[in-house]
Amino acid sequence: MVSLRKVPGAHQHPNLPGKVKVEEDVNSKAVPVDQETMPTIIQTVKEDLGELKKFYNITLSPTRFQKVEHYLEKKLEELSNITFGKLNQAGQVDYALLNNYLKSSLQRLRSDKVKDDEVLKLVGSFAFIIIELFEARQRIQKLDFQEVAALFTRADNSARDLKQAISSGIFRGKIERTIAYRTAYKLEELSSVLRDWHNFYLGYEPLYSWWVSQPYATFQENLSILIACIQTDLVGFDDSVKDPIIGEPIGRDGILADLDFEKIAYSPEELIHIGEMEYQWCEVEAKKASCEMGYGSDWRKALEHVKNMYVGPGQQIYGIHDLAIEATNYVKDHDLVTVPEIAETWRMLMISPERQKANPFFLGGNTMQVSYPTDKMSHEDKLMSMRGNSIPLSRSTVFHELIPGHHLQFHMIKRHRPYRRIFDTPFWMEGWALYWEFILWDKGFPGTPENRIGMLFWRMHRCARIIFSIKFHLGEMTPQECIDFLVDKVGHERATATGEVRRSFNGDYSPLYQAGYMLGALQLYALRAEVLQSGQMTEKEFHDKVLHENEMPIEVLRALVRNFPIDPDFRPSWKFYEKN
Incomplete structure (x- = not known):
C-alpha cells in the first residue's frame, strides 16, 4: 500500500492522508x-x-x-x-x-x-x-x-x-x-x-x-x-433565460482602489459626469449629421439608415480589408505616426456564432477577427449582426483594431521596452485606439454624414460604458438595466447590447476596463494638446513616443513625456478634463 510521503512538522490538511510539505519561501534571501x-x-x-x-x-x-x-x-x-x-x-x-x-x-x-x-x-x-x-x-x-x-x-x-x-x-x-x-x-x-x-x-x-x-x-x-x-x-438562474449575466460588483471602495492603481484623480461620481458630458457632445454632433442626411434632429432615424448600409452575405471580409488599407494609408500620407512595413502584415479570422454572443463586433490586435452572420444563425440574428456591423459602423472599428490602433500597438510594445507589458492598463491600451477616433474626427476623416454617424455611434458607446460600468460596480444598475441603457441611449441592437454587457461583466475584464476606453482617450487627447502647444514635439513624435514607452497609467506617461518630477509612491493629481 502506497501512502503520501510523511514530512515531520510540515503543514497538513486534516482530510489528506500523510503530510504535505510546504517548500521554503521563494526568494527568501534578498537579491542585491x-x-x-x-x-x-x-x-x-x-x-x-x-x-x-x-x-x-x-x-x-x-x-x-x-x-x-x-x-x-x-x-x-x-x-x-x-x-x-x-x-x-x-x-x-x-x-x-x-x-x-x-x-x-x-x-x-x-x-x-x-x-x-x-x-x-x-x-x-x-x-x-x-x-x-x-x-x-x-x-x-x-x-x-x-x-x-x-x-x-x-x-x-x-x-x-x-x-x-x-x-x-x-x-x-x-x-x-x-x-x-x-x-x-x-x-x-x-x-x-x-x-x-x-x-x-x-x-x-x-x-x-x-x-x-x-x-x-x-x-x-x-x-x-x-x-x-x-x-x-x-x-437565481432561470431556465427561461439562457446564459444570464450576473457579474460581481466591487463597490465604491473597490473602484477607488482601482482608480488609485490607474492614477486617476477623479471620484466615481465625477467620472460618470464626464461620461454624461461627452455623451451630450456626441448627441449634438449626431443631430448635425442627421440634419444633413434629411432626418432633421432625429439622429436615431439617421442611425437606422446607417445600420442598413451593410454588405451582402460573404462580402464583409472584402469591405473590412478595404477599410483597413484606407486608414493605414491615411495616417501614413499625413505623417501622423510611424508605421513599419512589417506592421502592415496582419491576418483576418472569423468569429464563431457562439463567440459572437459576447463579442458581437470586431476584435483585433495581431489578427482582425470579423463578426458577421453564418448560414446556421437564425434570420433575426443574421439581420442583427449585419445591421450592427454595417460599413459606416465598421469604419472606425477597423482602424481601432488595426492601424493606427491595437495592431500597431502590439507591434511596437513587443519591440520597445517590452518588460513594461506587466503594467498593462486599458487606459493606455484601449485609450490609444479610441484616441485615434478623436484625432481622425478632428482631421475630417469621416467625410460623409453617414460615416460621422457611424463614428459617433461608437463614441456614444464609449461614453455609455463609463456610465453603466461604474454604476454597475456601485450597485446602482443591474445587467439588464445596462442592456436597456445601451439600446435606449446609444441605439444598439438588443443582441449586440446583451453581448457588450456580458463581455463587460463575465469576469474576463477588470472592473474599470470599459471606462478605460473613453477616459484613456481623453487623457491622451489632453496630453497631446499640452505637448503640441508647448512645441516640445511634433504630432508624429508624440505618437511614436507614446508607443515606444509601452504600457503604463497615462498620468505617469505624462510625467515622463513632460519631464516632470517622479515620486517613488506616485500619487495622481492631474485634472485632464476641462469641460463643465
Whole structure:
C-alpha cells in the first residue's frame, strides 16, 4: 500500500492522508538589487509571478495565496532598498510603476481572499480535498490510493449533503447572490482541475484505476449537480433565460482602489459626469449629421439608415480589408505616426456564432477577427449582426483594431521596452485606439454624414460604458438595466447590447476596463494638446513616443513625456478634463 510521503512538522490538511510539505519561501534571501537594472528587476517579477501562479494554479488554494503574498511583500522590501534618487528618469518611472504594481497586486490578492474565504465557508469540506490532492501531484508525492478513494467518498457525501441543504431552502436569503455566483465559478474551476488530476494517473497507476476510478466518477457527477443547484437556487438562474449575466460588483471602495492603481484623480461620481458630458457632445454632433442626411434632429432615424448600409452575405471580409488599407494609408500620407512595413502584415479570422454572443463586433490586435452572420444563425440574428456591423459602423472599428490602433500597438510594445507589458492598463491600451477616433474626427476623416454617424455611434458607446460600468460596480444598475441603457441611449441592437454587457461583466475584464476606453482617450487627447502647444514635439513624435514607452497609467506617461518630477509612491493629481 502506497501512502503520501510523511514530512515531520510540515503543514497538513486534516482530510489528506500523510503530510504535505510546504517548500521554503521563494526568494527568501534578498537579491542585491543595487547591482541590477530596473528592467531586469521588472522582468524577474513578471516571470517569477508567472511561474508561481502556474505551479499553484488553483485560485482558492491557501498555499497559493501565501506564496504570492510573501513574494509580493519581499519584492516591495527589496524595492525599498534601491536609492531612488540615483536612478535616471526612465529608472524612476520604472520604480514608480513597479511600486504601484506590487502594492496594487497585494491589495487585490487580499481582497480576492476575503471573497474566496466566503466561498470556502460553504464548500471547504470537499474543496480542500481537491486542492491538497492536486498540489500533492504537483510535488509528485506518492499517494495511498485506497485512502484517496475514501477521501472521494467523503467528499461526495459532503457535496450531496450541501446540495440537499441548498435545495431545502436553508441558505435562501443568507448567501449573497454574488458570493453564490463566485462559488459556482470556483467549483467549475475545481472540477476542471480535478479532471486534469484524474487523467494524470488514469491508466498509468494500476492501483489508481482499481481504487479511485469509480469514486472519482461519482464525485464528479455530483459536483456537477451541485454546481447546477447553486446556480439555480442561490444565484437565481432561470431556465427561461439562457446564459444570464450576473457579474460581481466591487463597490465604491473597490473602484477607488482601482482608480488609485490607474492614477486617476477623479471620484466615481465625477467620472460618470464626464461620461454624461461627452455623451451630450456626441448627441449634438449626431443631430448635425442627421440634419444633413434629411432626418432633421432625429439622429436615431439617421442611425437606422446607417445600420442598413451593410454588405451582402460573404462580402464583409472584402469591405473590412478595404477599410483597413484606407486608414493605414491615411495616417501614413499625413505623417501622423510611424508605421513599419512589417506592421502592415496582419491576418483576418472569423468569429464563431457562439463567440459572437459576447463579442458581437470586431476584435483585433495581431489578427482582425470579423463578426458577421453564418448560414446556421437564425434570420433575426443574421439581420442583427449585419445591421450592427454595417460599413459606416465598421469604419472606425477597423482602424481601432488595426492601424493606427491595437495592431500597431502590439507591434511596437513587443519591440520597445517590452518588460513594461506587466503594467498593462486599458487606459493606455484601449485609450490609444479610441484616441485615434478623436484625432481622425478632428482631421475630417469621416467625410460623409453617414460615416460621422457611424463614428459617433461608437463614441456614444464609449461614453455609455463609463456610465453603466461604474454604476454597475456601485450597485446602482443591474445587467439588464445596462442592456436597456445601451439600446435606449446609444441605439444598439438588443443582441449586440446583451453581448457588450456580458463581455463587460463575465469576469474576463477588470472592473474599470470599459471606462478605460473613453477616459484613456481623453487623457491622451489632453496630453497631446499640452505637448503640441508647448512645441516640445511634433504630432508624429508624440505618437511614436507614446508607443515606444509601452504600457503604463497615462498620468505617469505624462510625467515622463513632460519631464516632470517622479515620486517613488506616485500619487495622481492631474485634472485632464476641462469641460463643465
